[in-house]
Amino acid sequence: MGSLKFLMVATATIISFVHAASFSNPLKEENGSDPFIVYTGGYYYLMTTTWTDVQITRATTLGGLKTGETKVVWSDSTASRCCNVWAPEVHYLDGKWYIYYTAGQSEDTTQQKMHVLEGGATPWDSYSYASQLIDEWSIDGTVLRFDSGNYMVYSCQRTGLQSLCIAPLTSPTTIGAASTLSQPTLSWETQGEISVNEGPAAMYHGGKTYLAFSASYCWSPSYQLGLLTWDGSGDPTDSNSWTKTGPVFSSANGNYGTGHNGFFLSPDGTEIWNVYHATSDSQGNCAGNRYTAAEPVTWNADGSPDFGTAEALGTTMEGPSGE
Incomplete structure (x- = not known):
């Protein structure tokens, strides 16, 4: 028994000195906009807007994404969906991974629409075109x-x-009727030339559902995150069932236009992290020079999320728990 006690104490002592790998932002310097990260099967998978195709990068640590393995998983010459490829995300549904992305015609963003690719058992598998999701x-x-x-x-x-809509997924590749969830009516949602709600991202904590979104014009330094909260009561497709607050994450420390985020879990599942894009252009910028950055979400005493402040580029931070 004495040896067992020693083993337990020794193990605890060793564990106390184990920390996640450190890293610094940015994770991706060019074409780092509209980022999405998921951790599964021992890898982080990162997707961003690359404009011409759908790419995915993987690495075993968050900081490793800077030099991670990257491959193109989809490109398309079909005129209606060849170009302006934006905001890909990979989600696991019904035993397969699916990539949801935006695409449209060459030099005409008025025809942008959502599309779906069907994959396999891991995000790294091959994909085939499944459907145009929305008309x-x-x-x-x-x-x-x-x-x-x-x-x-x-x-x-x-x-x-430019609002947020919600529609049931009747299958991973088809949706039902849509309803309006949020519109840009508050002062922090209407900065710049265009009033905007876009880039929704979901997280779940303490029995509540949180939907972050980006507000105001993306060419403005006032592009920032707002938050919709659903407490579990009421119809989630009814805008009255959600409470809007914001801004919850804004320009700071040389990062401007901090928006279009995503959420991902740490390897051990104990932390939620916020991945977002920003620009060093103090006037705001909506082009390919936006970079990808990530920071942890913490929680206030009342259970609400605290997004913190965008740290200056190059700041050394401890990586996600479980690395």
């Missing part, structure tokens, strides 16, 4: 999960405003 102008789709089923939340045009 109307639609960008930045993400999957929202409830016990009652899965939903697609995306940016849409409603009453002349």
Whole structure:
């Protein structure tokens, strides 16, 4: 028994000195906009807007994504979806990985629509084109999960405003009727030339569902994150069931236009991390020079998320728990 006690103490002592690998932002310097990260099977998988195709990068540590293995998983010459490829995300549904992305015609972003690729058992597998998900102008789709089923939340045009819409996923490649979830009506959502709600991203904590989104014009330094909260009561497709707060994450420390984020779990599942894009251009920028950065989400005493402040590039941080 004495030897067992020693083993337990020794093991605990060793564990206390084990820390996650350190890293610094940016994770991706060019074409780092609209980032999405998922951790599964021992790898982080990163996707961003690359404009011409769908790419995925993987690495075993968060910092390793800077030099991780990258491959093109999809490109398309079909005129209606050849170009302006934006905001890919990879989600696991019904035993397979699916990539949801935006694409449209060459030099005409008024025809942007959501599309779906069907993959295999891991995000690194091959993909085939599955369907155009939505017939109307639609960008930045993400999957929202409830016990009652899965939903697609995306940016849409409603009453002349770039809004957020929600629709049930009747299958991983088809959706039902959409309803309007949020519109840009508050002062922090209407900065710049265009009032905007876009780039939704979901996380779940403490029995509540949180939907972050990007507000205001992306060419403005006021492009920033807002938050919708659903406490589990009411119909999640009804905008009245959600509480809007914001901004919750804004320009700071030389990072401007901090937006279009995603959430991912640490390897041990104990932390939620926020991955986002920003630019060093103090006037704001919506082009390929936006970079990818990531920081942990913490929690306030009332259970609400604290996104913290965007740290200056090059700041050394401890990586996600479990690395």
